Amino acid sequence: MQLLGLYNYFVFATLLMVGLYCVLARTNIIKSLIGLSIFQSAVFLLYISMDKVDGGTAPIIPSDAPPDIIYANPLPQVLILTAIVVGISTTALGLAVAVRIREAYGTIEEDKIQEMDREQ
Template identity: 50%
Template sequence: MIELLTHQYTYLLFALLLAIGLYMMVANSNLVKMIIGLNLFQTAIFLFFISTAYVAGGSTPVIPEEAAAYDPFVSPLPQVIVLTAIVVGIALTAVALALVVRIYSEYGTLDEDVIRRVRADE
C-alpha cells in the first residue's frame, strides 16, 4: 500500500477523480454539475490511460541504429489516442453546454427534476 501511495500515486488520483466524477453525474440534478462530473470522469480515464502507458527508463520511439533490441521504448500510441479523446471531450462539452443554454431558455431552470415535472404536465 505504501508503494502505491509513493510511487504510483497517479492510480490513486485516477480512482479519486473517477469516484468524484461518477458521484457528480449520478447524485446531482443540476445539468451543469453533471457536465462537470462528466469532465472529471473523462480526465480520470485520460490519466489512467497515460499512467498505464508509462515505461520506466523508456526513450523516444525513434530508434537509433546503435540501440540494442532490449532497450525500453515508449509507444506514442496512448498519447495520440488521449489527445484525440481530449479533442472529442471538448467538443462533447461544448455541445452539452449549448444544449444546457437552450434548455434553460426553454424551461427557466437547470434542475433535472423540475424539468421532468414540467414535461410531465405538458
C-alpha cells in the same frame, strides 16, 4: 513501494468515483457536465500513466540521437490526444443543449424540469 507505484491508478479510480457521483447525484445540468468532464479526464490519466518508462523521455527522436535513449510509449499519447478532443466536443454539445433547455424551461435543474414535463 509497490503501492506507491500504483498511486496513479488509485487517483484514477478516485477521480472516476468523484466524476460519476457528480454526474448522477447533481440535478444541475452544468454541474453534471463538469462532473462528466472530470470522469473523462480520469480516463486520460489511466492511459497516460501507462506510457511512462523509468528514465525515459518524450518520444521525440532527434536525427543525431545516441542509440541508448529510452523513450516513453507514444501510443497511449496518441489515443489520448484523440480522447481529449472527443471530450471537448461532447462538452460543447452538452453545454449548447443546456443553454437551449434554459431558454425553453427557464431553469437548468433537472428535478424542476421533470415537474414541468409531468404537468404537461
